Amino acid sequence: MQKALKPLVFTLSFAPVAYLVFLGFTNNLGVNPAETLQLETGVWGLRFLVATLAITPLRRVTGWNRAIQYRRMLGLFAFFYAFLHFLTYLVLDKYFALGEMMADVFKRPFITMGFLAFVLMIPLAVTSTKGWIRRLGRRWQVLHRLIYVSGVAAAIHYVWKGKVLLGSSVGYAIVIGILLAFRLVWQLRSAKSVKTQRVTA
Numbered sequence: 001m002q003k004a005l006k007p008l009v010f011t012l013s014f015a016p017v018a019y020l021v022f023l024g025f026t027n028n029l030g031v032n033p034a035e036t037l038q039l040e041t042g043v044w045g046l047r048f049l050v051a052t053l054a055i056t057p058l059r060r061v062t063g064w065n066r067a068i069q070y071r072r073m074l075g076l077f078a079f080f081y082a083f084l085h086f087l088t089y090l091v092l093d094k095y096f097a098l099g100e101m102m103a104d105v106f107k108r109p110f111i112t113m114g115f116l117a118f119v120l121m122i123p124l125a126v127t128s129t130k131g132w133i134r135r136l137g138r139r140w141q142v143l144h145r146l147i148y149v150s151g152v153a154a155a156i157h158y159v160w161k162g163k164v165l166l167g168s169s170v171g172y173a174i175v176i177g178i179l180l181a182f183r184l185v186w187q188l189r190s191a192k193s194v195k196t197q198r199v200t201a
Helices: 002-012 015-025 033-062 065-093 098-107 109-126 130-136 138-143 146-162 168-200
Strands: none
Touching: 002 065, 015 033, 015 065, 033 065, 033 146, 033 168, 065 098, 065 109, 098 109, 109 146, 130 138, 146 168
8 A cells, every 4th residue: 555655646746737738738728828827837836845844744743754755756746836837937928038037036026936936946856866865964954944945935925926815825825834833843842852851861
């Protein structure tokens, strides 16, 4: 069962993009296909990012340590959908006009945050292999803490895009906030426990 679960998760992770391709070929992407593709790829990128951030809290709360083996895969799918999100914006919205894109990055705050979230994910995706983990050593963990910043930036990007503090964008922001707060509290408790053990030793 455990051996079959990982390939199943991998296969299902392609389902959203496969469905979007199907909608495209059947002319069912709505009145504004470019906007639909941008929205859906962005939301799925955020969902996978949330799932990645949830792995460690899930493992600590439930004791299901095998969950850790899904974190890298989910993180790579978060990058995959974030890349598609960026690509649809660059190609279908800006028609490869890099100057216009960078102008948006500097002038429109919600695009600034989205671009930041995406750029921070690039080194995480590149260094996700076992080879890079060995090369970087302890620095690998420090580098991959950028996912927290990327998650916050992605949440802000989605909230600011809507311009109204309602709906699913706020829900994702709250979930990310809870996951990061859980990590902070857990680390503080662990540090306190270690300190207490040293004092009593």
